[in-house]
């Protein structure tokens with residue numbers, strides 16, 4: 496006997512009452528018109544304190560310190576903020592993470608650096624389901640460097656160590672994958688695949704765009720070589736906030752990224768004749784740091800630090816479990832199917848549902864203030880940012896989906 500709407504309302508209320516992180520919801524800006532925000536995996540909500548951070552930045556820092564602020568901290572923002580992301584979200588010791596550019600540009604810089612660091616190897620292993628920008632940048636790097644792309648077609652369990660094992664070999668320079676699949680939320684075996692890449696003598700590079708801030712990642716412990724990721728998703732940095740890049744310390748003296756800019760040079764203000772890379776991870780920086788774009792994510796990182804990433808992951812699992820429960824009760828009888836793993840241990844922070852009507856349904860939901868996103872051909876993505884989302888909100892949103900599928 497499937498659960499009734501009344502059963503589900505009671506379940507949502509009980510889950511919200513038991514949720515130790517529920518008080519943090521009030522830290523975010525909520526507006527009445529938005530009845531259910533189901534896309535925190537694409538653009539996190541703003542924090543209330545970010546209003547104050549932006550205003551005080553204008554008055555107290557930008558207007559007051561002016562150019563002096565470069566010496567008083569702005570110059571170091573890429574590595575200082577990178578260290579914070581590394582500590583709070585990535586399991587990365589200091590001195591290995593920077594904030595700069597977009598994810599797309601950082602994929603280019605890191606992938607180029609990685610393939611050049613493996614002379615004699617001319618293949619990059621990647622998968623056909625990865626986010627378009629990752630695949631497009633890899634195509635460009637391959638064309639530039641005369642490399643061959645070796646494509647993995649993910650199976651029902653996504654990209655597994657076995658599938659990677661089948662294609663890596665003495666020609667593999669780099670294995671480039673996403674930890675959480677942007678469509679299905681399938682969580683790849685990052686430690687297992689990293690080990691397979693290393694056994695073949697290749698470098699392992701991970702896109703953590705859908706992991707950072709929601710799925711704990713232990714980059715140092717698992718020996719990952721390079722990683723990139725977005726900060727406007729679960730790190731709530733705001734639209735266009737700069738991305739992060741991780742480069743393991745053991746590679747700092749070997750890898751060279753191709754966009755050699757003055758801000759990543761050893762002595763930027765010497766205005767020297769030749770480029771000499773800055774020591775350590777600083778060389779990943781190319782141009783002037785986007786300081787304004789770094790403000791909002793600092794507020795979210797401070798909140799994540801207080802809440803603790805393990806607790807955030809536990810709530811994320813509970814939210815996606817509940818979304819699946821509501822799917823089974825209200826949506827499956829209407830022909831909707833689940834396109835994400837049922838096993839929470841291999842599922843990231845979102846759930847994808849499929850139905851032929853979703854391309855019609857999603858714009859109508861947006862008009863009603865219920866905001867998931869649509870991923871062609873027939874996917875509706877339900878992204879549940881743990882600190883800003885209640886169980887009640889999940890139910891409100893998915894009930895609206897059920898009503899629209901019927902309409």
Ligand SMILES: *Cc1c(COP(=O)(O)O)cnc(C)c1O
Pocket residue numbers: 597598599600626628629673677702704705725738
């Ligand atoms: C969101 C996302 C991106 C976005 O890259 P931008 O340069 O910020 O546009 C890249 N890769 C993956 C896997 C993503 O999920």
